[in-house]
Amino acid sequence: MKGCIITMKRRFKRRLCALIAGAVMLTSTVGTQLTAYADSTPTAASQTSSYKLARKNLKTYFFTNEPENTVDMSVYYFDGGTVPYLRIEDFAGIFQTVMASSGQKGLDFDILVDGEKVRLMRKNGYYAEFDFAKNTIYFVDYNAFLSSDSRTLVDLVMPSWKSEDGTYSYIKTLNSATERYGKEITMDLGAYDIKLRRKGDGYYLPIQTVSDIFFAPQLFNLLYNGRSVIVHSADPLVTDEGYTELGEIYYGKNGKYARQKIGKDLAEYSYNELCFAMDHLYGLKDAHNIDSFADLVEQRGFTQLMTSNDTRISDYALYQLIYQNLDDQHSIFRMASYASGYDFGTKLKNKYGQGRARTVTFDLLDEYTGLRSKYHPDGVPGYQEIGDTAYITFDSFTSISRDYYEKAPTADDKDTMGIVAYSVQQILREGSPVKNVVLDLSCNTGGEVDAAVYTIAAFLGTASISVEDPNTGALVTNDYKADTNFDHKFNSKDTLAGKGLNLYCLESRVSFSCGNLVPSVFKDDPHVTLLGQRSGGGTCSVMYMNTASGSLFRISSSMRLSFLRNGAFYDIDQGAEPDFVISKMDNYFDRDSLTAYIDELF
Secondary structure (H helix, E strand, O other): OOOEEOOOOHHHHHHHHHHHOOOOOHHHOOOOOEEEOOOOOOOOOOHHHHOOEEEEEEEEEEOOOOHHHEEEEEEEEEOOOOOOEEEHHHHHHHHHHHHHHOOOOOOOEEEEEEOOEEEEEEOOOOEEEEEOOOOEEEEOOHHHHOOOOOOOOOOOOOHHHEOOOOOEOOEEEOOOOEEEOOOOEEEEHHHHOOOOEEEOOEEEEEHHHHHHHHHHHHOOEEEEOOOEEEEEOOOOOEEOOEEOHHHHHHHOHHHOOOOOEOOHHHHHHHHHHHHHHHHHHOOOOOOOOOOOHHHHHHHHOOHHHHOOOEHHHHHHHHHHHHHHHHOOOOOEEEEOOOOOOHHHHHHHHHHHOOOHHHHHHHHHHHHHHHHHHHHOOOOOOOEEEEOOEEEEEOOOEOOOOOOOOOOOOOOOOOOHHHHHHHHHHHHOOOOOOOOEEEEEOOOOOOEEHHHHHHHHHHHHOOEEEEEEEOOOOEEEEEEEEEOOOOOOOOOHHHOOOOOOOEEEEEEOOOOOOHHHHHHHHHHOOOOEEEEEOOOOOOOEEEEEEEOOOOOEEEEEEEEEEEEEEOOEEEEOOOOOOOOEEOOOOHHHHOHHHHHHHHHHHO
């Protein structure tokens, strides 16, 4: 099942190689040198200079194992421990390199030092301040600090739809955002027994902490296995064909790094960091009655398991917490630790399943698709006309698979944006008999936000997407338009709105995440009628994460998709109620009968 995913295309890899050279030789990289605050007086080095410091040079891979995307980087350990740290300059260089290569603008900063405090200062005035004496990170505005200069405060649509010359393709973000900035935040690492380290003029940050707080919200992670560091996106490390090249680096050839044991200090830090990250980044704490993740673990009696230095024990505990206690469908256990071996995650899945909510949805999906195949034995077409009614169908939201400006979409295209664009052109063609349009999301389990936004704009003219961050208080509504005829113009020719058509959306309990977002937006618009049963919910975009002990998982992030009514934000986790209920499953897929029913509605 797909979640509501913010798409990061691999197109940034073309820009990556030119930027890698500056990622580790950071003293020569603009904006990463340590300088004193302009108005500060340098203080003497603290007693933390007594730390015993060890250094290892590790290969660091930027998304691939290609030599041009690989550098040597120093990783540091304190007092004989096994918890890995980066110098703050190295972290800054990696972060700025990755953000620039992914098309994010303005996410570079100066590093300003004032004794025990180090400030990452962006040109726009937003900053993150590390206090090495108090073990805290202060953000004047967390969302704004992580937001690209070319985007709004919170924008889930991929930035690369806007080209360097300022023109848009496929999706255009309008200059009509409504923004409410969040509150100041101080993240207290010390409360979780997480330590920032200073030795003389060197300032050091735990790798997993910066991965969670800075990289994960941008859909990247830093993976560490004691032998290398991998700057990673959501791509799988193991496929049906076996280990990928990066997977072999992470798990070892034939999984040879599966030795189960890690350092006790690393295991304890991994648990503490997990609690810290979940408390600050999980988006459904209130709905799940979670005051703190540590309390949840303790209530399950899992604290000892989670702090075990046997990674198969901690993997088991994390697996159970995700599927038994979070059980929100978006949150999943993706891959076991390198020390457990990839196969251990498969064994957990086979033995324990994936939680009550996902099981119910998967079983219902199987029932729906099995019944649908009786009416469409050769597969349901993306676009179909029955009498005066057009049906648009896809079971997940997927972004473009080829350049439609070069060659227009056809009935054979399978990605959402191609199907929607082709359908709009067919419905609006000269002499079209179509009076009713049905978007069939009855078996749609979610997917990419960009494709969902494109679909909404194609139906309504403008897609208004509201997002709230309950952990910071930020509230944003963004407006988008879609180019469905690929003339690089965003106007009334690109939408079904205002054409005198009767617009419908077919939804079911299976319609989850983006499959829930679209009918939820339609529900609050008078121009689209919902048919079927209440959609399946799923209000948060997904965030990919990992633990310091090496496990990979996914959570419902703090970006909660919502609808705006009378100035107030309401999340969409409860699903959208239909305007007309369809109680018999056959009536979803017997389109001759459904068409006759729709013709009788008005």
